Amino acid sequence: MMKRNIAVIFGGDSPEHEVSVDSGHAISANMDKKLFNPLPLYVDRRGRWFLTDRFSFVKEKKICKKGEVFLRPNRGLLLKSGVKIRPLKIYKAFPIIHGQSGEDGRLQGSLEIGRVPYVGSGVFSSALCMNKIAAKIYAGKLDIPLLPHVIVRRGEKVPRPSFKYPVFVKPVSLGSSIGVFRADSYGELVRSVNKCLKFEGEIMIEKGVDKAREIVCGILERNGRLASSPCGMIVPRRKFYDYKAKYLDDKGFHLFIPARIEPKVSESIREMSGNLFKAVSAKGLARVDFLMDKKDWRKFYFCEINTLPGFTSHSLYPAVWERAGISMKNLITILLEGD
Ligand SMILES: Nc1ncnc2c1ncn2[C@@H]1O[C@H](COP(=O)(O)OP(=O)(O)O)[C@@H](O)[C@H]1O
Ligand SMILES: [Mg+2]
Structure with a gap:
């Protein structure tokens, strides 16, 4: 049987970049090579896609770029190396970019536009x-x-929650515990809310489990x-x-x-x-x-x-x-x- 090419898409612009590099590496390394041929696609912090050297990537610095990859509407992926452009034939993509743009449906939406089949949830479910x-x-x-919660948006007064302290203040759609704070008093709550609102304009105050x-x-x-x-x-x-x-x-x-x-x-x-x-x-x-x-x-x-x-x-x-x-x-x- 022909080995099927799998585009492992990793990296990305979120604070979970390094974790995603490790996930992409683990998926490529552990893939059954009798059945599949992993093509690691590295997305840099600016959002550009590159085909990389198969197993040499460990940390971002060592990622060897073999050419830039583009997505064509309805027609899959293209690889541009030097002046040559050729289609990158793949069976399926395995997107493993954690955090916002990789996990919230945007990457999935791009793959849909390119008609690239992929592992995992679709646009709606991801979002x-x-x-x-x-x-x-x-x-x-x-x-x-x-747990009960209240929502606070930028510019609103910080409410006094009807539930007991401790409370947790967290952005509505980030990950990796970024912007998450515990507060044990109203003073702390106000400070935490202000810090959290720097990450996202809509946040929640949730009753805490000590x-x-x-x-x-x-x-x-x-x-x-x-x-x-x-x-x-x-x-x-x-x-x-x-x-x-x-x-x-x-x-x-x-x-x-x-x-x-x-x-x-x-x-x-x-x-x-x-x-x-x-x-x-x-x-x-x-x-x-x-x-x-x-x-x-x-x-x-x-x-x-x-x-x-x-x-x-x-x-x-x-x-x-x-x-x-x-x-x-x-x-x-x-x-x-x-x-
Ligand atoms: N209501 C809560 N009570 C106690 N701990 C919480 C609460 N909400 C979040 N945490 C703590 O903060 C961490 C991150 O929160 P979570 O909602 O999982 O966001 P993230 O997407 O960043 O992982 C949790 O793993 C947990 O340790
Ligand atoms: Mg969590």
Whole structure:
């Protein structure tokens, strides 16, 4: 059988650039080479696309550019190297750009315009899940427990929330804990809101779960059917699971797979995650995150749904599937062979 070319699209203009480079690398490296031929497409911070050297990229500096890639409306991808321009024949794209422009439907929309088939959620579902308020509305319709929140927009007075402190202040559609602050008093809240509004014009003040444990569940579409992974549990060792804990500090958190929670709770989280995946019309893969009360492990709340979860060799999504007996290699094959 002919090997099928897969464009792994990684990098991008979000603060999660480096994470995406690692995800792109892990996906290319772990792809089943008997079936597929990975073509790494690096998107630089200015948004330009380049075909790179197969496995030599590790960090941005070392990315070797073999030519610039363009998208033609209705006609796929073109590679321009020197003065030569030729079509880049691919079977499917695997976009793995985390954060705004890669995960909110814009990249998916570009691929649709080029008629390039791709892994993961479409335009609508990506945009919906990127918006934390919209995702909560969908989760609420399914009776998934939610924390109350209020929305604040630039120029508005900071309201005194009707719920108790601590509260969390967070942008509506960023990721990686960027612009997320905990506040324990109204004074702190006002300062946090002002800082957060620098990142985005619409933010939310959410009731906080003190010293929350985070429960994550991976969803995978396999032959048109949904599978829920075992739950993973993150116990942050910092004040919360902030950017530093996520990416900079190896000892920033403890990870338990399976999560140390009652089987009944874990079952309902897995079921709710699958139901939400369907309700938001997600495709292929997603990771659904919940916050759990430190004192009462039966109390948990929906936090967010990520349609392009981290895919590095130490990311949560591949880890929960590994535990279910699906290696990264199999995981990638399942995603590439799905429709
Ligand atoms: N309501 C909350 N209570 C407690 N911790 C929270 C709350 N909201 C967010 N956090 C903490 O902030 C982190 C980032 O928030 P999250 O909503 O997951 O945004 P992001 O998209 O940036 O990951 C979470 O992983 C969690 O540690
Ligand atoms: Mg999160």
